[in-house]
Ligand SMILES: NC(=O)c1ccc[n+]([C@@H]2O[C@H](COP(=O)([O-])OP(=O)(O)OC[C@H]3O[C@@H](n4cnc5c(N)ncnc54)[C@H](O)[C@@H]3O)[C@@H](O)[C@H]2O)c1
């Protein structure tokens with residue numbers, strides 16, 4: 001029994017640790033890295049709160065030391081996937097009917113557990129399993145994940161307060177029901193926070209979920225699942241099913257009770273899923289909500305009034321942090337000829353300083369790329385540029401996968417604004433630059449707008465206010481997250497709600513009210529306190 005309109009604790013962005021030499025946080029994180037490096041975790045499938053081991057067991061390795069096994073995980077097959085759907089459906093009624101403040105408490109508690117006792121665990125698992133540096137892990141597995149949980153609760157609370165007007169004798173109410181079925185969440189490898197948010201956001205709104213994590217981020221995703229359990233998530237509300245994507249599509253995506261799909265990953269995968277849903281549309285109980293944040297080919301555009309050193313700094317951080325494996329990473333840049341020599345000098349100087357290696361050595365700025373297919377794909381682009389007459393590699397261009405999947409930060413300069421590496425998402429530490437003549441501003445802006453199918457993030461650099469206004473207008477459809485005099489990465493929950501359009505997804509802005517509202521199916525209730533007995537209208541009494 002709940003009596004009260006409860007006040008949700010005010011959400012604030014989680015402050016980050018620095019891990020500077022001599023700090024306590026650096027010491028405890030290093031100890032946790034050592035502990036996790038010396039053990040092999042056995043990761044089960046988790047269905048209805050029960051650990052399930054299967055016959056298909058696969059390994060999780062460190063990308064920066066690929067012979068080092070961190071964990072073995074059970075892969076769910078068809079039976080486990082079907083069981084997960086049934087477990088979710090069985091948990092549905094009790095979860096949907098749990099008083100909202102108790103649902104909220106579970107996620108707020110999980111946020112506090114990550115902020116406190118499990119911060120090192122989440123960071124170490126993300127560093128070792130996904131090859132993130134301490135800095136990159138902290139902004140993801142700690143800060144962003146905590147923010148998603150706390151602001152998610154706040155957004156849900158705001159939605160529940162959106163209520164209709166009522167007239168004399170009438171009370172109108174909106175009942176924010178969860179969707180009529182279950183939600184399938186499929187997450188990418190590159191952000192532990194996104195992995196957590198994809199199942200958590202629909203669950204906060206009262207939905208039950210089948211969650212398929214990416215195979216290369218399973219370790220951190222598994223620890224998050226355990227934290228949710230410790231926070232009190234009832235059995236079956238989120239079912240954790242490491243599995244093959246194609247099999248999830250066959251078995252879970254096409255189940256008639258699938259009412260929502262929450263995805264982040266590549267555009268190709270989302271297209272395949274959308275097509276599968278379309279082909280099966282007559283089968284579903286209700287039209288499934290399809291929410292997908294996908295790829296990017298993010299740009300930095302410098303105007304002739306920009307400051308060269310700031311442009312160069314944004315390019316280095318925007319392109320090479322986390323090995324360029326951010327959907328928001330700066331991967332194409334447009335620099336005016338008048339500024340190029342200065343930008344180039346600074347870029348080469350700063351890029352030469354970046355150390356690439358094992359993330360347990362805190363002096364490294366970059367770790368390894370995620371796995372062998374990613375390594376082969378990224379180095380394929382580098383080789384293509386090396387052999388092209390339209391391009392010159394001015395930094396990096398080398399790679400080595402003998403110990404870990406290491407790719408040096410690479411800068412390509414091209415004379416063709418539609419060169420392959422200016423157009424396609426590479427998802428690695430490769431930046432391509434097109435130097436434009438100062439008097440070709442409009443043609444170059446057209447190229448920014450049309451070169452790729454994506455519209456995720458983009459940054460402009462300029463000092464002149466009229467130029468800023470002009471660029472902002474001319475590139476209005478080119479990015480869902482647009483930056484002025486800043487790098488195109490590092491969006492924060494509740495500050496820069498994140499998502500793009502065109503080939504970059506449905507732009508539902510993760511962690512915001514726009515996304516959370518997709519997980520409800522509102523029922524409007526009209527209650528009449530004084531029902532009428534009149535059948536006819538008053539004006540019918542006389543002619
Ligand atoms: N827009 C954003 O907010 C955002 C954020 C992070 C990553 N991304 C994008 O994600 C991509 C990188 O992540 P990734 O390599 O994990 O992406 P991916 O598309 O390869 O995989 C994403 C998930 O989909 C699963 N999957 C693959 N094929 C499937 C299929 N046929 N059916 C069902 N599931 C399938 C994978 O196993 C994984 O869990 C990049 O394109 C990046 O831009 C976008």
Ligand SMILES: N[C@@H](CCC=O)C(=O)O
Pocket residue numbers: 190191325326327328488489490491492498
């Ligand atoms: N939200 C993150 C990117 C997530 C995609 O990989 C950023 O803004 O850098």
